[in-house]
Amino acid sequence: xVLSSREEKEEYLNTHNTANKLFFVIEHNVSVQEELFLxxxxxNDGLHMDENAYIARNKIQSACLKLDNKVxxxxxxxxxxxxx
Numbered sequence: 001x002v003l004s005s006r007e008e009k010e011e012y013l014n015t016h017n018t019a020n021k022l023f024f025v026i027e028h029n030v031s032v033q034e035e036l037f038l039x040x041x042x043x044n045d046g047l048h049m050d051e052n053a054y055i056a057r058n059k060i061q062s063a064c065l066k067l068d069n070k071v072x073x074x075x076x077x078x079x080x081x082x083x084x
Contacts, residue, residue, distance in 0.1 A: 003028055018044055035075045042066050 003009050008028060015024050018040040026032050045059045066072050076082060 002030065033079060035079055038075060039072070039079075042072070 003012055003025065012021065012024055015021050019037065022032050022036060022040070042063055045063050049059060050056050067076075
């Protein structure tokens with residue numbers, strides 16, 4: 001099932017925070033894989049890069065460390081049908 005009405009789609013687009021967007025679609029009977037909640041921090045770090053080079057570098061390092069984790073790699077492979 002997908003968001004069908006224009007109002008639902010606009011409300012979704014106006015919803016801030018990844019977790020809030022996930023909860024929004026769940027409340028509207030859209031199936032969401034639980035792993036997306038686990039990956040939300042990785043997504044948010046990449047989405048909200050800072051202009052401050054030090055903070056941006058820390059976010060990039062954090063993302064690299066998370067992506068180096070075998071559990072995270074397996075989740076990404078399963079969700080996006082990627083083979084190693």
